[in-house]
Amino acid sequence: MANKPRVVIIGGGFGGLQAAKELANEAVEVALIDRKNHHTFQPLLYQVATAVLSPGEIASPIRRILHKYKNVQVILGEAVGFDLEKSSVKMFDGSEIPFDYLIVAAGARHSYFGNDQWEADAPGLKTIEDAVEIRRRVLLAFELAEREAYLTGVKPHLSFAVIGGGPTGVEMAGAIAGIARRALAKDFNLIDTTKALVMLFEGSDRILNTFAPELSEIAKKDLEDLGVEVYLNNFVTAVEEGRIKVGEKWINCDVAVWATGVAASPLGKMLGAETDRAGRVFVNNDLTIPNHKNIFVIGDMVSLKQEDGKPVPGVAPAAIQMAENAAENILRDLKNEARKDFKYFDKGSMATIGRNKAIVELGRFKLTGFIAWLAWLFVHVISLIGFKNRLYVLSEWFWAYVTRERSARLITGDAEEMRETPKLSEAQPGILTPVAAPEKVKRTVKKKAVSE
Amino acid sequence: MANKPRVVIIGGGFGGLQAAKELANEAVEVALIDRKNHHTFQPLLYQVATAVLSPGEIASPIRRILHKYKNVQVILGEAVGFDLEKSSVKMFDGSEIPFDYLIVAAGARHSYFGNDQWEADAPGLKTIEDAVEIRRRVLLAFELAEREAYLTGVKPHLSFAVIGGGPTGVEMAGAIAGIARRALAKDFNLIDTTKALVMLFEGSDRILNTFAPELSEIAKKDLEDLGVEVYLNNFVTAVEEGRIKVGEKWINCDVAVWATGVAASPLGKMLGAETDRAGRVFVNNDLTIPNHKNIFVIGDMVSLKQEDGKPVPGVAPAAIQMAENAAENILRDLKNEARKDFKYFDKGSMATIGRNKAIVELGRFKLTGFIAWLAWLFVHVISLIGFKNRLYVLSEWFWAYVTRERSARLITGDAEEMRETPKLSEAQPGILTPVAAPEKVKRTVKKKAVSE
Numbered sequence: 001m002a003n004k005p006r007v008v009i010i011g012g013g014f015g016g017l018q019a020a021k022e023l024a025n026e027a028v029e030v031a032l033i034d035r036k037n038h039h040t041f042q043p044l045l046y047q048v049a050t051a052v053l054s055p056g057e058i059a060s061p062i063r064r065i066l067h068k069y070k071n072v073q074v075i076l077g078e079a080v081g082f083d084l085e086k087s088s089v090k091m092f093d094g095s096e097i098p099f100d101y102l103i104v105a106a107g108a109r110h111s112y113f114g115n116d117q118w119e120a121d122a123p124g125l126k127t128i129e130d131a132v133e134i135r136r137r138v139l140l141a142f143e144l145a146e147r148e149a150y151l152t153g154v155k156p157h158l159s160f161a162v163i164g165g166g167p168t169g170v171e172m173a174g175a176i177a178g179i180a181r182r183a184l185a186k187d188f189n190l191i192d193t194t195k196a197l198v199m200l201f202e203g204s205d206r207i208l209n210t211f212a213p214e215l216s217e218i219a220k221k222d223l224e225d226l227g228v229e230v231y232l233n234n235f236v237t238a239v240e241e242g243r244i245k246v247g248e249k250w251i252n253c254d255v256a257v258w259a260t261g262v263a264a265s266p267l268g269k270m271l272g273a274e275t276d277r278a279g280r281v282f283v284n285n286d287l288t289i290p291n292h293k294n295i296f297v298i299g300d301m302v303s304l305k306q307e308d309g310k311p312v313p314g315v316a317p318a319a320i321q322m323a324e325n326a327a328e329n330i331l332r333d334l335k336n337e338a339r340k341d342f343k344y345f346d347k348g349s350m351a352t353i354g355r356n357k358a359i360v361e362l363g364r365f366k367l368t369g370f371i372a373w374l375a376w377l378f379v380h381v382i383s384l385i386g387f388k389n390r391l392y393v394l395s396e397w398f399w400a401y402v403t404r405e406r407s408a409r410l411i412t413g414d415a416e417e418m419r420e421t422p423k424l425s426e427a428q429p430g431i432l433t434p435v436a437a438p439e440k441v442k443r444t445v446k447k448k449a450v451s452e
Numbered sequence: 453m454a455n456k457p458r459v460v461i462i463g464g465g466f467g468g469l470q471a472a473k474e475l476a477n478e479a480v481e482v483a484l485i486d487r488k489n490h491h492t493f494q495p496l497l498y499q500v501a502t503a504v505l506s507p508g509e510i511a512s513p514i515r516r517i518l519h520k521y522k523n524v525q526v527i528l529g530e531a532v533g534f535d536l537e538k539s540s541v542k543m544f545d546g547s548e549i550p551f552d553y554l555i556v557a558a559g560a561r562h563s564y565f566g567n568d569q570w571e572a573d574a575p576g577l578k579t580i581e582d583a584v585e586i587r588r589r590v591l592l593a594f595e596l597a598e599r600e601a602y603l604t605g606v607k608p609h610l611s612f613a614v615i616g617g618g619p620t621g622v623e624m625a626g627a628i629a630g631i632a633r634r635a636l637a638k639d640f641n642l643i644d645t646t647k648a649l650v651m652l653f654e655g656s657d658r659i660l661n662t663f664a665p666e667l668s669e670i671a672k673k674d675l676e677d678l679g680v681e682v683y684l685n686n687f688v689t690a691v692e693e694g695r696i697k698v699g700e701k702w703i704n705c706d707v708a709v710w711a712t713g714v715a716a717s718p719l720g721k722m723l724g725a726e727t728d729r730a731g732r733v734f735v736n737n738d739l740t741i742p743n744h745k746n747i748f749v750i751g752d753m754v755s756l757k758q759e760d761g762k763p764v765p766g767v768a769p770a771a772i773q774m775a776e777n778a779a780e781n782i783l784r785d786l787k788n789e790a791r792k793d794f795k796y797f798d799k800g801s802m803a804t805i806g807r808n809k810a811i812v813e814l815g816r817f818k819l820t821g822f823i824a825w826l827a828w829l830f831v832h833v834i835s836l837i838g839f840k841n842r843l844y845v846l847s848e849w850f851w852a853y854v855t856r857e858r859s860a861r862l863i864t865g866d867a868e869e870m871r872e873t874p875k876l877s878e879a880q881p882g883i884l885t886p887v888a889a890p891e892k893v894k895r896t897v898k899k900k901a902v903s904e
Contacts, residue, residue, distance in 0.1 A: 392844070
């Protein structure tokens with residue numbers, strides 16, 4: 001076996017990647033495991049979903065990012081459990097990877113509050129595949145409406161529903177409205193895309209409720225100026241194909257996007273540690289789980305309170321900071337130094353609304369409008385990995401802004417109304433289970449059924 | 453109904469697109485039907501399959517290309533047959549589209565010579581989805597080998613098989629060898645990617661046999677310099693997962709790519725016209741089918757002999773020229789002028805070998821080596837649709853050439869060994885049929901079993 005301690009990192013997102021970089025060229029052997037070969041820049045997924053960016057522009061092969069570091073090994077595979085007696089990670093194919101230290105950074109998905117069957121009709125937005133599927137459905141809705149208008153002379157009214165008024169939901173709603181009002185308007189001769197209805201449903205009394213109330217208010221106004229209908233205090237109680245239930249009413253929609261709820265990776269529970277209802281792991285101040293000083297959990301999987309009593313948010317800067325802290329604690333161990341407690345430095349929050357507005361909050365500092373959007377642009381381009389990606393994304397945005405085009409507008413895969421959505425079954429992690437054989441769905445003219 | 457004659461075009465490839473452009477702003481109403489929303493620049497698909505380019509860089513939404521033309525309607529849908537009595541096209545969803553003139557430009561796929569079941573284990577390269585799937589398998593092969601080396605210490609030998617020595621096969625084989633020798637070599641610590649075996653199997657006595665014999669010979673040498681093993685006079689007689697049968701011998705391979713055979717769209721037969729064994733339609737000199745002076749067939753679906761007795765090849769320039777001729781004949785009809793017979797002008801042929809060599813042939817004019825590759829680069833960039841695509845592709849190539857990187861290296865979708873390959877069933881066009889539930893395939897070390 002290796003002489004140096006082996007650190008196994010599960011997950012190649014913001015947390016896992018940063019941990020690997022912190023341990024690079026140190027006196028450890030690192031193995032980073034991810035079930036995908038690429039790191040996805042999640043904050044820009046909504047732009048893939050609305051056909052501004054292509055997948056390759058916001059994703060980078062993990063192996064390429066880490067190839068300089070000779071003590072870091074990248075393994076493609078899925079971790080499905082642990083043998084804590086033997087200190088090993090159990091892999092999907094039955095193999096086991098032993099560790100001296102373990103950093104679990106497997107992230108979180110959206111939660112359907114126990115109704116996972118809703119995912120087929122209201123997909124979330126966490127991976128490239130999610131984004132490509134949503135893109136397909138959004139573009140397909142317009143294509144099928146144009147076809148129906150051509151064949152029958154009737155112009156269907158399109159409606160899109162976004163569930164969840166956090167940053168992801170707000171960004172998706174604003175971007176779909178943007179597509180409909182501008183980029184696609186010229187391309188469709190028979191239907192009027194500007195008449196598409198975009199609805200955002202939020203259960204609490206304000207959107208972006210982690211921001212200051214005045215920013216929520218400004219964002220709501222900006223969204224409404226874009227043509228988005230914002231419904232507050234509205235919970236979604238059921239999802240079916242072609243419609244969602246809001247409170248007691250059924251509302252028809254051509255495409256629904258789920259952007260709420262948190263479900264931490266099931267690996268948290270499998271560590272035997274205590275978790276909250278979303279599966280997030282309660283960690284010590286040094287980010288380890290109780291009784292296992294060599295097992296760290298970081299990022300969106302963690303439930304940890306800051307000094308002011310507020311929970312550390314599930315955002316990229318928090319994951320990165322936790323990774324730095326966990327890595328440092330491992331290195332301190334090796335030097336027999338005392339560990340460091342984690343302290344979160346809030347670097348602020350941002351959310352975009354449409355193509356030229358945003359809100360930014362950092363402590364008491366607040367920005368809105370176009371200036372905020374410029375700040376958002378700057379921060380996100382700088383954070384992208386890879387000079388080439390930064391260059392491409394900047395030019396895509398420039399192109400989209402100037403020409404109002406949506407250039408990444410491919411529908412790949414199934415073009416007819418039938419949908420086949422592979423689901424990652426949580427009962428058997430790693431097995432992609434196709435839903436039942438696709439049924440042909442004849443598109444019928446849908447009437448809007450919202451009554452306020 | 454419309455006063456102007458209605459021209460329905462089936463297919464948005466090179467032929468269909470050109471026909472639409474020729475009829476744009478003329479005294480006709482045009483409806484272009486395609487089952488995909490994008491036009492794919494097929495000559496560069498092999499670069500998506502080997503992770504040099506991203507799908508969005510070689511595909512353009514048809515609607516966007518034609519949006520300027522007010523008399524051209526783009527319809528997303530699949531044509532599944534015809535009612536020639538009623539002069540209408542039958543669509544997958546049961547609707548019918550009437551026509552006064554019909555141009556069928558639905559292209560061709562590869563042929564498995566009656567063994568369609570081979571497609572799951574030896575996919576072809578005709579669409580973006582094909583290219584992304586092949587890319588996934590190629591990259592996955594390296595990832596799984598690295599994982600095996602990590603877990604067991606054994607370094608598996610990888611082998612790739614390309615079946616068919618035409619331009620597609622030669623380009624794929626050269627590009628896979630290129631990846632293995634250069635771009636991926638630095639990224640994998642444990643396996644030696646340069647030792648990957650790349651085999652090309654050709655049934656005739658020379659590769660690129662539509663070119664002059666001396667060019668075939670030079671191309672073969674160039675391929676061998678790249679490390680490709682070229683097997684001539686070798687027919688593939690069976691394909692299974694993980695191995696192919698060449699003559700009487702089974703040869704193991706991690707990935708197989710099918711690049712031979714022609715199967716024209718089944719729409720040809722459905723027109724009731726006579727076809728050759730590949731389903732290509734015999735057309736009159738004005739490109740119509742017998743007894744239907746208003747029904748044209750163009751492009752790869754056509755079987756037509758030139759004056760010298762040689763068949764018009766299934767290449768993009770031929771499809772484009774046929775489209776121009778068919779469109780012109782329609783316009784001449786409207787002016788009561790005599791129709792024009794089709795005459796193919798051979799604009800030459802090209803094929804690349806690796807990243808800086810090619811062969812070019814135009815009549816007696818021949819080029820090889822780097823100069824030929826520059827010519828190839830020039831022609832293909834100019835032919836790409838869209839300024840932005842040209843700019844991006846040029847910069848991708850520049851980047852790949854200078855840095856030897858392969859930037860478009862995402863594995864999307866199913867990352868574990870299980871493969872789920874939706875197949876377009878020819879019995880029921882338009883229905884994507886998933887293969888049986890994925891089985892988990894444990895990777896075992898494969899021994900090379902070729903005996904010459």
